[in-house]
Amino acid sequence: MKNTIFAAKSALAAVMVCGALAFSLAGCGGSTTTPAGGTAGSSSSPSPTPTPTPTPKKYTAAELEAVVHQITDGTGASLKVISQKDVAASLEQVKALMSQVTAEPATCKDLAMAGLNRPVEGASIAMGLNQDAATGTSNALTLSSGLDKAVLDQMIAQSDQQLSSCATLKVTMQGVTSTVTTTKVAGVGSVPGTLAYRSDTKLSSGQRQSVIVAQVVKDDVLITATAGGGASEEAAKDRAGTLLDQAAALIK
Numbered sequence: 001m002k003n004t005i006f007a008a009k010s011a012l013a014a015v016m017v018c019g020a021l022a023f024s025l026a027g028c029g030g031s032t033t034t035p036a037g038g039t040a041g042s043s044s045s046p047s048p049t050p051t052p053t054p055t056p057k058k059y060t061a062a063e064l065e066a067v068v069h070q071i072t073d074g075t076g077a078s079l080k081v082i083s084q085k086d087v088a089a090s091l092e093q094v095k096a097l098m099s100q101v102t103a104e105p106a107t108c109k110d111l112a113m114a115g116l117n118r119p120v121e122g123a124s125i126a127m128g129l130n131q132d133a134a135t136g137t138s139n140a141l142t143l144s145s146g147l148d149k150a151v152l153d154q155m156i157a158q159s160d161q162q163l164s165s166c167a168t169l170k171v172t173m174q175g176v177t178s179t180v181t182t183t184k185v186a187g188v189g190s191v192p193g194t195l196a197y198r199s200d201t202k203l204s205s206g207q208r209q210s211v212i213v214a215q216v217v218k219d220d221v222l223i224t225a226t227a228g229g230g231a232s233e234e235a236a237k238d239r240a241g242t243l244l245d246q247a248a249a250l251i252k
Contacts, residue, residue, distance in 0.1 A: 079128030
């Protein structure tokens with residue numbers, strides 16, 4: 001049992017890096033349009049009462065976990081739900097590791113640090129993991145609610161710039177250097193405004209690892225889906241899209 005718990009924690013830590021990396025590159029398409037002011041009426045005509053803008057619901061961690069419980073991967077397998085407490089503990093472990101990172105170009109240090117320095121105080125978080133040793137695939141879904149609107153706006157504004165300027169970088173941690181290449185991809189899920197990309201990591205030993213990351217904001221809930229391993233990029237995109245679409249449909 002001890003080894004099983006350790007494996008789950010290690011996988012969680014690894015996926016937290018991917019999720020936080022997506023967080024630093026997060027963005028959603030489209031823009032918020034401010035309604036134009038109405039034409040002033042005559043003194044005898046009452047001004048129309050403006051329709052109040054609905055306030056998006058702020059989900060608790062328990063509510064987000066309940067959402068994750070309803071989601072399955074492309075094969076129908078459920079995700080292992082990770083509590084906010086365990087997510088927070090693993091995040092601290094990842095922060096300690098990532099603090100040792102150096103990156104070239106240096107301006108991409110925020111990317112190399114996987115966005116872990118961004119403020120998330122007060123946010124509710126839930127995560128689900130799924131791994132298949134037989135096929136070598138891994139899937140993860142992270143839901144975050146209660147993030148400051150200014151943080152979301154900043155992520156949207158910076159997403160394209162970071163994906164372009166940090167498309168290729170060298171990351172060194174604990175004496176091991178890897179080259180990380182990030183490429184935008186299309187056709188991940190069906191939620192409007194989804195930002196998706198493929199991240200390829202090549203170690204100096206020649207080992208390679210690829211992961212598809214897809215992210216969107218639905219009613220102020222940040223949804224991040226990741227899929228790694230498997231037979232092809234298209235298969236990974238399908239898995240990430242399946243997770244993303246299900247989560248978006250359940251956020252109301």
